[in-house]
Amino acid sequence: MEKTAGHTESENKERSSHVQEEMFFAQVAERQRKLYSIAYSYLRSESDSLEAVQEATCRAWIKRKKLKNPDVFESWLIRIVINCCMDELRRRKRSFPTAEFEERAVTGEMQSHDRIDLERAFGKMKSKYRHPVMLKYYHGMTSAQIADILGKPEGTIKTWLREGLKQLKGFL
Amino acid sequence: MTHHEEQKLLRDAEQSERESRHIGGTELSDAVRQGIGKGKKRASRRRTAYGTGTLAAAAAVVIALSASLLPGGESSPAPSAVTAGVQSDPAAAGQPETSDEDSGYLSIDDYRSVGMETKFFNAINRGHMKAIGEKQEKDGYTLTLKGAALDKRKMYVVAELRNDSDRVVRLTNPLVSFDNVQAVSWSLSNGEVLPPGGSKYLFIENKLASGIDDPDQAVFHAEAYAGEFGDPKAEEISFDIPFxxxxxxxxxxxxTVEVGRELTIDGQRIEIQRVMLSPLGTYVDYAYADTNTKHVFSLNSPNLKVSSEKSSESPAFQQNDQSENGQRTLIFSAVLNSLDADSIVLSAEGIAALDPEQLKLVVDTEKGRILQGGDSTLSVSADPKERAFTFEQDMGEYSEENHRDASQISFEDTVVDAEGRTYSLPYAVSGTTEQVQGRLIDKSTYRIEEKDVVQPITFTISNYWNTNKEQAELELLR
Structure with a gap:
């Protein structure tokens, strides 16, 4: 086996991949609270939101080499988290096919009627309209920031925001 | 939105933010670590299936063996490779190791022993097929949508059919609709009958109408025919699965690259309108110029070369398509590095075309004589006893490429006899395309049912194959 500077080739490979992993962890960890907050706004469950962050990290790790521009890492990661949340929401719909929303206790608080109404309304919305509404009102993002995350022109985001609020109003 | 409703939204947002702060940093970091671990395991499962580069290349060769049409393809795409080791019964192959829903995408690990066309294999292997999981059970038959992928032109669906009845069953007519806009055509692989107690994966391609943009709500519709062919108690079961x-x-x-340039072959102009490169396919939209002096049927042996600084690919030609609105498209397989491409070159080896006066084929089908129309490659013979006649066309020197690309002569739905009476096109009894003494020969036999037809009969050619072998090339992207 070839030796370089006191280490085997396989040891060097292992160190290099460990360094890569630590760098990746640091990049995600820097944003972990933001990712969790976004997941929580969709799922409103601590365990499901942690699961979403875990799954998003998993998918991001697998696809990390496809990301050409490191400057968009955060937007890219947020998009993956949103996709994971939507997958979970669809799974919940399949497990609980009735449209009725059951009141459940979250961190010891009862769900308010407003919460129930909003959740029901969001569930009926087209997902492409839901995301700009959530990212603006729940996370204070600008149209430009939302456009980066969803990979759409800013004009499209403004249209979707307008349509989303219209739909939400109709369902509330 | 009123102030009251906006306040509801903002109050809920505040509550969500407050609640999300309860989580500790350590728990979050643990979730991230676990995510990386999960990602490494998943990625290594994919690598184990195909090994390093050498083994991956060998796997690709295995996939490319045995280029034969799968049965059950009423409107099958052009012949394309199937995986070796066809094992169409996933129950016999054992339960999948992982749930599709774990990753959000179908994993090729779960379909390794299943025969499928290369395009489905690539879509699953490249992580394009989103896991679905919706299912419907009726009368002992269960249809499960395993996964789907779509671009603006087509949709792939992987479904599983399970037969818990005591009769054979066959699926047909699988069509997806979005917001009441239905896919315009379908093709189905692995669709032959399923015996009782069995289950199998089905691979479905739907061609989408233009105008389906950004779909998210869809309904998958299919019919299943239960019972043997001709069984009076055979049953039709309808599935409608929203997803x-x-x-x-x-x-x-x-x-999408807008081109707007022309290819000229044999003096005939072909306008290349645009090329669209998606993860599922490469589409070249084109049109024949209205001012052409010949009626052009097709571009022969089209070839595409997509290049970037690092690589060059020639995606496989799959089919020449014409949509209901008349849009013509050359469809190739997907290119891996389409976003990096800085050069796209389209080439063709001639066109199939006839002068307008050759489109009317006047034939004495009783004596076996062509009186007018067609060209020197076409002849006809008669079998008066059977009231049948056979067109025979020499489609050129035999080669696998010619056999793959050549398309049989076809006619419009009506013919006219010598007294100007219109009849339905005679019934097609048989058709073969085969190699005869180094030539590719196509034969189509028809039978005339009507007894009062007055000879000769005029057919209108709607498709014709001839090869002028004039090569031409055009840069679509520069």
Whole structure:
């Protein structure tokens, strides 16, 4: 086996991949609270939101080499988290096919009627309209920031925001 | 939105933010660590299946063996490779190791022993097929949508059919609709009858109408025929399965290049309008100029070369398509590095064309004589006893490429006899395309049912194959 500077080739490979992993962890960890907050706004469950962050990290790790521009890492990661949340929401719909929303206790608080109404309304919305509404009102993002995350022109985001609020109003 | 409703939204947002702060940093970091671990395991499962580069190349060769049409393809795409080791019964192959829903995408690990066309294999292997999981059970038959992928032109669906009845069953007519806009055509692989107690994967391609943009709500419709062919108690079962599909990532990875330049072959102009490169396919939209002096049927042996600084690919030609609105498209397989491409070159080896006066084929089908129309490659013979006649066309020197690309002569639905009476096109009894003494020979036999037809009969040619072998090339992107 070839030796370089006191280490085997396989040891060097292992160190290099460990360094890569630590760098990746640091990049995600820097944003972990933001990712969790976004997941929580969709799922409103601590365990499901942690699961979403875990799954998003998993998918991001697998696809990390496809990301050409490191400057968009955060937007890219947020998009993956949103996709994971939507997958979970669809799974919940399949497990609980009735449209009725059951009141459940979250961190010891009862769900308010407003919460129930909003959740029901969001569930009926087209997902492409839901995301700009959530990212603006729940996370204070600008149209430009939302456009980066969803990979759409800013004009499209403004249209979707307008349509989303219209739909939400109709369902509330 | 009123102030009251906006306040509801903002109050809920505040509550969500407050509640999300309860989580500790350590728990979050643990979730991230676990995510990386999960990602490494999943990625290594994929690598184990195909090994390093050498083994991956060998796997690709295995996939390319045995280029034969799969049965059950009423409107099958052009012949394409199937995986070796066809094992169409996933129950016999054992339960999948992982749930599709774990990753959000179908994993090729779960379909390794299943025969499928290369395009489905690539879509699953490249992580394009979103896991769905919706299912419907009726009368002992269960149809499960395993996964789907779509771009603006087509949709792939992988479904599983399970037969818990005591009769054979066959699926047909699988069509997806979005917001009441239905896919315009379908093709189905692995669709032959399923015996009682069995289950199998089905691979479905739907061609989409233009105008389906950014779909997310869809309904998958299919029919199942239960019972042997001709059984008076055979039953038709209808499935309608609603599902959601977020195909944003595939749509984001699609690149459209407007071309607007012409290819000229044998003096005939072909306008290349645009090329669209998606993770599922490469589409070249084109049109024949109205001012052409000949009626052009097709571009022969089209070839595409997509190059970037690092690589060059020639995606496989799959089919020449014409949509209901008349749009013509050359469809090739997907290119891996489409977003990096800085050169796209389209070439063709001639066109199939006839002068307008050759389109009317005047034939004495009783004596076996062509009186007018067609060209020197076409002849006809008669079998008066059977009231049948056979067109025979020499389609050129035999080669696998010619056999793959050549398309049989076809006619419009009505013919006219010598007294100007219109009849339905005679019934097609048989058709073969085969190698005869180094030539590719196509034969189509028809039978005339009507007894009062007055000879000769005029057919109108709607498709014809001839090869002028004039090569031409055009840069679509520069």
């Amino acid at each position: 959601e599909l977020d195909a944003q990532d595939l749509l984001d990875d699609t690149r």
